[in-house]
Structure formats: C-alpha cells, structure tokens
Amino acid sequence: MLKQADSYEEVYGSFAWEVPEVLNMGVEVCDKHADADGARTALIFENENGDVTQYSFQALKALSNKFANLLNAKGLKRGDRLGILLPQSMETGIAHIAAWKAGLISIPLFTLFGEDALKFRLSDSGARALVTDTENLGKIEAILGDLPDLEVVFVTGAKRDGNVIVDLWKGLDAARDAFAPVNTGADEPAFISYTSGTTGNPKGALHAHRTMIGHLPGMEFPHEFFPQAGDLMWTPADWAWIGGLMNALMTAWYHGVPVLAHRARKFDPEHAVRLMAGHQVRNTFMPPTALKLMREVENPAQRFGVKLRTVAVAGEPMGAELLEWGRQALGVGFNEFYGQTECNLVTSNCGLIMEARPGSMGRAVPGHRVEIIDAEGNVLGPEEEGHIAVRSPDPVMFLEYWNDAQATKDKFSGRWLLTGDRGAKDADGYFWFLGREDDVITSAGYRIGPGEIEDCLVRHPAVALAAVIGIPDPLRTERIKAFIQLRPGNDGDPDLERDIRDFVNRRLSPHEKPRLIEFVETLPMTATGKIKRKDLREAEIAKLKKEKEASGFIPRIRPRSG
Numbered sequence: 001m002l003k004q005a006d007s008y009e010e011v012y013g014s015f016a017w018e019v020p021e022v023l024n025m026g027v028e029v030c031d032k033h034a035d036a037d038g039a040r041t042a043l044i045f046e047n048e049n050g051d052v053t054q055y056s057f058q059a060l061k062a063l064s065n066k067f068a069n070l071l072n073a074k075g076l077k078r079g080d081r082l083g084i085l086l087p088q089s090m091e092t093g094i095a096h097i098a099a100w101k102a103g104l105i106s107i108p109l110f111t112l113f114g115e116d117a118l119k120f121r122l123s124d125s126g127a128r129a130l131v132t133d134t135e136n137l138g139k140i141e142a143i144l145g146d147l148p149d150l151e152v153v154f155v156t157g158a159k160r161d162g163n164v165i166v167d168l169w170k171g172l173d174a175a176r177d178a179f180a181p182v183n184t185g186a187d188e189p190a191f192i193s194y195t196s197g198t199t200g201n202p203k204g205a206l207h208a209h210r211t212m213i214g215h216l217p218g219m220e221f222p223h224e225f226f227p228q229a230g231d232l233m234w235t236p237a238d239w240a241w242i243g244g245l246m247n248a249l250m251t252a253w254y255h256g257v258p259v260l261a262h263r264a265r266k267f268d269p270e271h272a273v274r275l276m277a278g279h280q281v282r283n284t285f286m287p288p289t290a291l292k293l294m295r296e297v298e299n300p301a302q303r304f305g306v307k308l309r310t311v312a313v314a315g316e317p318m319g320a321e322l323l324e325w326g327r328q329a330l331g332v333g334f335n336e337f338y339g340q341t342e343c344n345l346v347t348s349n350c351g352l353i354m355e356a357r358p359g360s361m362g363r364a365v366p367g368h369r370v371e372i373i374d375a376e377g378n379v380l381g382p383e384e385e386g387h388i389a390v391r392s393p394d395p396v397m398f399l400e401y402w403n404d405a406q407a408t409k410d411k412f413s414g415r416w417l418l419t420g421d422r423g424a425k426d427a428d429g430y431f432w433f434l435g436r437e438d439d440v441i442t443s444a445g446y447r448i449g450p451g452e453i454e455d456c457l458v459r460h461p462a463v464a465l466a467a468v469i470g471i472p473d474p475l476r477t478e479r480i481k482a483f484i485q486l487r488p489g490n491d492g493d494p495d496l497e498r499d500i501r502d503f504v505n506r507r508l509s510p511h512e513k514p515r516l517i518e519f520v521e522t523l524p525m526t527a528t529g530k531i532k533r534k535d536l537r538e539a540e541i542a543k544l545k546k547e548k549e550a551s552g553f554i555p556r557i558r559p560r561s562g
Contacts, residue, residue, distance in 0.1 A: 002220045002366060008354045015217065015366035019395050023186040023209045026064065026100035029253035031181065034061035041258040044232075044279060045090055048263060055090055057256070060097065063090075065179035066172045067098035073175070074152050074166075076129055078103035078182060081192070083122055083130035083150075085109040085140070088239050088261040091156050091168070093249065095131045096191070100209070103182035106191045107204075110240040111136055114507040116456060119143045120201055121194050122150060124403060131168060133157060141165075186210040192402050193242045195341040195447070202449060204402030205342045211246070212254060214396025218345020218365045219251040222312035222335035223283050224352040227255045231309065234260035234276060235285040236267055237445070242341050243314065248285045257283075269294040277304040284308060287315035287445025291322055291334070292475055301331050308332045312348075314339070315445035317433060317477075320358035337362060338431065340447075342398040343390050343417050346370050347431050361423070361431040368394060372425050377413045382427040385434055389416040439533050441470030442477045446511045450533070453504075453512055457482060460503045462490040467523050467531045468514065471540045482514035483536060485523050492519030 005011045033040055038058030045053045071082065082099045084106055086092040099106040107125050109118065118139060122130065123146065131154040132140060140153055144164075154168040161167035184190070190211065192204040220226045233252040237244035252259045260279050264271065267290055276284065277300075291313065300306050311326060311334045318336045326334045337348035338361035347370055349362035364370040369391035372380045380386045390397065392415050400408040411418060422434045441448040450468035457466035465485040470478030484500070486492060497517055504513055524532040 002217055002225055004225045006353065008350070008363060011221075011350075011353065012364070012366045017213070017367055017395055019186050019210050019213050021186055022183050023213070024100060024181050024184045025190050025209045025212045025250070026097040027181050028212055029250050030057060030060050030064060030097045031101075033057040033253075033256045037256075040256060042253060043090055043093060043259055043261055045088075045261045046275070046279070048265075053090075060090075060094055062177040063172065064094040064097035064101060065177050066175035067094055068102040068179045068181075069175040070154075070171045071098060071102050071104065071129065074129065076102065076104060079105065079189070080129070081105045081107055081125045081127040083107045083109050083125070083127040083132075084240075085111060085113075085118070085130060085132040085136050086156070087111050087133075087263040088244075089156075089263065090261070091131065091133075092239050093253075093261075096245070096250075100184070100190055101179060101181040103184055103188075105189050105206075108191065108193060108240040108242075108245055110238060110509060112509040112511075113139075114509065115139050115143050116507050117452065117509065119146055121204070122147050124201070125192055125204060128152070129154065131156075134159070137165070184209050186213075187399070189399060191245075193245075193341050195449075201455075202452065203404055203407055205398040206400050206402050207398050210395045211344075211398075212250060214367075214394065215246045215251055215345055216254065217367045218337065218339065218348060218396065219247055219285075219312070221350045221365050222337045222348045222362075223310040224335070224350055226283065226310065227252075227257045228282075228309065231257050231282045232260060232280065233257055233283045233285075234262070234279070234281045236264065236272060236290055237285060237287070242344055243285065246344065247312070247314075252283075267293065270297050273297050273300045273304050273306055276308065277306045280307060282307070282309040283312075284310075285312045285314070288313055288318045288322060289315075289444040289476055291318075291326070295322075295325055295329070300329055306330060310335065312337060315442065315447075317359055323356060323358050335362070336360065337365075338433070339396075340419055340421075342411065343394065343419070344396055346390050346394075346396070357430055359432065361433055363429045363431070368396070370431065371416075372423060372431075373413070373416055377416055380425075383424055385422060385424050387413075387416075387437070388419045388421045388423045388431065388433075389413070390419065391415060392417055439469065441468070441480055443470060443473070443480060444476045444511060448480065448512055453480070453482065453508060453514065456504055456507050457484065457500070459507075460500050462486055462496060463500065465523050465531070467533055467536055469533050469537050469540065471516070471537070472544060479515045480513070481516040481518065481540065483518050483520050483523060485520055 034057040042057045043055040084095045096106045126149045129152045133156045158167040187208045190209045194202045235248040239245045313334045313336045333351040335349040339345040346368040347361045372386040373389045453468045454466045464487045467483045473479040524535040
C-alpha cells in the first residue's frame with residue numbers, strides 16, 4: 001500500500017513490493033475480509049428497475065465457497081479454465097472468486113460478444129466450463145458443437161437442469177458453504193484476459209495471482225491514496241475487461257471497499273450522474289468518452305448532489321478542456337493513467353501531490369520502471385520519441401500469451417516489455433503518448449483490433465477483401481471505417497451495404513461495428529500481400545483536413561507513427 005507523502009519523489013522512493021510466495025486472489029479480495037469483519041458491505045447491486053440488493057463479504061465468501069464445491073463436483077481441477085459470460089452482477093464476482101479459490105483460471109467474457117468472438121476465446125482457452133445467463137445462453141448453444149472441451153454451462157435463471165446445461169442456483173443451493181482455498185503460488189495462473197491485435201485473432205494475456213498486488217499502486221495513486229474513509233467505487237466499464245475487473249472491482253475488494261454494480265445496456269450520462277449521487281459514489285474509473293457525454297448534464301454536483309472524491313481516467317488521451325470541466329462541474333480533478341491488458345497501470349497522475357499536465361499520462365507509478373527506449377533497447381533522454389517500455393520483472397506484468405510463444409517473445413526486447421505505443425518523456429518525468437506502432441483502434445474507450453472485424457466482413461459472400469482503420473472523431477477519439485473490395489458481379493449499392501451491416505451486427509460487438517463503409521476497386525497492398533492500413537489512414541486524414549480547410553477550420557490532427 002502506498003505511503004502518503006508531500007511529494008511524488010518521496011512516494012516513489014519509499015515504495016517496495018511485498019509479494020508473498022503463496023497468494024490466492026480469491027482469499028485476498030474476499031475471505032480475509034469475511035473472516036475479519038463479515039458484515040462489512042462488499043457489493044451494492046442496483047438492477048434496471050432501480051431495486052437495490054446489498055451483499056456482505058461473508059455472503060460472498062459463502063456463495064463463492066458453494067460455487068467452488070460445485071465446480072469440483074463437476075470434475076474441474078486445478079488449472080482448468082472457467083469462462084464467465086455475465087454483466088456486472090453478484091454472480092460475476094463470486095464466479096471469479098470461486099475459480100481462484102479452487103485453483104482454476106477464470107476467463108472474463110463480454111456479454112456483447114457475438115458467436116464468432118465467443119467461439120474463438122472458448123476454443124483457444126480450452127475452457128471446460130462456462131457460467132452465463134439465460135440472455136446469453138442462445139449464443140452458447142449455437143456454438144456448443146464446435147467446443148469439444150466445454151463440458152458444462154452454468155446458467156443463472158435456467159429453466160432446465162441437466163448434465164451440460166446446469167441451473168446455477170439449484171446447484172449452489174445444494175452445495176456446501178465450507179471450502180478450503182488452494183494454496184496457489186504468486187506466479188500461478190489466475191485469469192486470461194483476451195486483448196485485440198491488428199492481425200489475426202486476439203491474444204489471451206495470461207495473468208498470475210501476483211497481478212493483484214501489481215495493480216494496487218496503479219489504482220491507489222490516481223485515486224489519491226485509496227482507500228480513504230467512506231470510499232465507494234463504481235465504474236461504467238464492463239467487468240469483462242481488465243479495467244473494470246481489476247482496476248475497479250478487485251482493487252476495491254482487496255482493500256475492503258464496497259463496489260456499486262449496475263447493468264446499463266447503454267451509457268446514459270444523466271442516469272450515471274443520478275446513480276453516483278444516489279449511492280454517494282466517491283471513486284470512479286471512467287473513460288474520457290463517458291465524461292465527454294456527461295458534459296451534457298448541467299451542474300451535476302449542484303443539481304444532483306454528486307460528491308466524488310476521485311476520478312481516474314484512461315483509455316484515450318484527455319485534454320485540458322475536459323480536465324477543467326471536471327473541476328468546475330464536479331468539483332474534482334481527473335487523474336489520467338496508462339497501461340494495457342498485458343501490463344496495466346504503470347504511469348499515472350496524482351493531483352494531490354503533483355501538477356496535472358493535460359494530455360500527459362503522468363509519471364511512473366511507484367513500483368514500476370517505465371522508460372522510452374530505442375529499437376536496440378537503449379533508454380532515451382528527455383523529449384526523445386521512442387517505444388514506451390516497462391522493465392521486467394514486474395508483479396503486474398502478464399506471464400505469457402496463451403498458446404502463443406512467438407507472440408510472447410516478440411512482446412519483449414531483452415528485459416523490456418514493449419507496449420506497442422510510442423511516446424516521449426519530458427525533463428520532469430511526465431510521459432506523453434504520441435502514437436501506436438500497430439493498428440489498434442481506440443474508440444469510446446475500447447481498444448479494438450481490426451483483424452476480427454476484417455475476418456467477419458470477408459465471410460460475407462459478396463466481400464473479397466476488407467481493411468478496417470480508425471479515423472479521427474471528436475467524441476469517440478476514433479470512428480471505425482471499413483474499406484471493402486467486392487467480389488466480381490457485385491455492386492456497392494445501398495441494399496448490399498445494409499445487408500453487410502446486418503451480417504456484421506449479428507456477429508460483432510456493438511463497439512466493433514464499422515460506422516462508415518466505403519466500397520473500393522482495390523486496396524493498397526505491400527509486395528508480400530499485406531494491406532497497407534497506414535496508406536488508408538493517411539488518405540483519410542488528408543481528406544478530413546481538406547474538408548475542414550474548405551470550411552475555414554483547420555483541425556489539429558496528428559498522423560499515427562508507424
């Protein structure tokens with residue numbers, strides 16, 4: 001835990017990692033609190049109708065023990081994988097806790113994933129079991145025949161119970177509430193978080209139990225020495241992503257801080273304000289896109305009584321205007337931080353002890369060594385552009401990419417983990433994001449790989465080739481645009497575009513759907529047959545500049561490097 005001091009240098013210099021050899025995340029985020037003060041509130045769940053249910057740490061311990069016993073009764077053993085396809089809910093929390101206590105590896109899965117996305121992740125991980133709800137069961141049943149490793153599907157609210165489709169609550173009611181957690185090692189695998197890449201399929205970042213310890217300073221810092229008395233955490237980020245799961249939920253539970261859970265099918269800024277005010281949320285992790293939408297709500301602090309203590313922001317750059325709006329409208333500064341699925345929360349701002357520099361990712365979080373390096377792994381000086389890299393070993397760093405030794409090797413340059421982003425560090429140690437080395441698209445806080453989208457598009461019978469890029473957007477950071485080369489005999493008319501959109505809508509998550517589609521005769525290719533997305537991006541940026549110049553407004557658009 002970070003020790004509060006008057007300066008960044010004091011905090012950074014006094015920090016030292018304390019990672020025990022034996023560590024079980026399930027015990028750390030649940031059982032230790034249940035044993036010390038079982039009545040302490042762990043979760044406040046508000047459903048879509050506004051009904052509120054509270055759960056204590058003792059209740060979570062008993063329910064996760066029951067689920068761990070149920071998993072063992074179904075034949076799952078240490079090292080097996082459990083998929084978790086659920087929204088923010090109590091069942092999501094106990095599923096992860098139960099998996100970790102039983103020595104299993106949990107796999108968070110986004111409920112808006114289509115069948116193709118789910119099939120790949122469940123197949124690639126070799127998941128033996130899955131927990132989901134009736135709303136998502138249909139997608140799973142459609143792909144069960146392609147998942148030979150998947151033996152049992154636990155369903156909340158199931159209307160049937162058998163050998164494969166199992167009524168979760170019927171099983172929990174019959175299970176014992178006593179369970180002895182497995183003594184997992186700190187380096188033993190705990191969960192797989194799938195991340196998007198630019199080509200091919202997504203990669204599964206395998207994390208150890210020690211990553212719980214690794215996440216702590218990266219959230220204690222932007223939340224200004226979290227926890228403080230009265231803290232209560234909420235995030236609109238889905239718990240299927242490492243940001244929602246580890247940044248908000250598990251870090252709060254590790255410290256015994258209650259978490260507000262709420263399932264919103266679509267982010268509504270006024271509803272978010274009312275939710276935070278109604279529950280007196282003190283801490284939130286929120287992407288800039290959500291904050292930009294919240295600017296539509298007039299005087300949220302005065303009108304609704306929002307009383308936030310800290311706001312941590314990540315996912316895309318935050319400008320001076322948004323920072324100033326937060327101070328004026330919410331009475332709180334926003335602390336921007338940076339990380340990625342493989343190595344999360346490594347740079348951050350902390351307004352309590354350091355100057356907030358709009359657009360900066362902050363300074364290295366205590367415990368992490370972050371530098372700008374060149375292609376040979378040499379540390380560069382102030383203001384020099386290069387690779388943003390993190391020195392290993394580091395507790396928050398992933399173990400490996402699941403089933404992909406080559407990708408794991410390529411992620412490192414010696415002892416430096418390469419984030420894949422380019423940046424610079426100023427003379428005061430503040431980091432500045434300059435561009436991505438790959439083609440990952442940042443839209444509404446999501447990092448989206450074009451590979452999955454392109455793969456889906458080319459499955460349409462009229463599509464020969466497809467290329468997907470991100471183009472600048474003032475609200476979302478980037479919009480997804482697809483360039484499609486049709487098969488002979490097809491015309492790019494409105495009816496075909498609608499058909500392609502319907503085809504994609506059934507298979508991809510909403511945040512992955514192209515907002516713009518352009519039919520082209522050919523796509524720019526390299527000599528080896530790779531699509532040159534960089535050329536497409538540059539052409540789009542040039543077109544945007546020309547359009548804006550013609551209207552008398554010249555935008556500040558920085559082309560990506562690489």
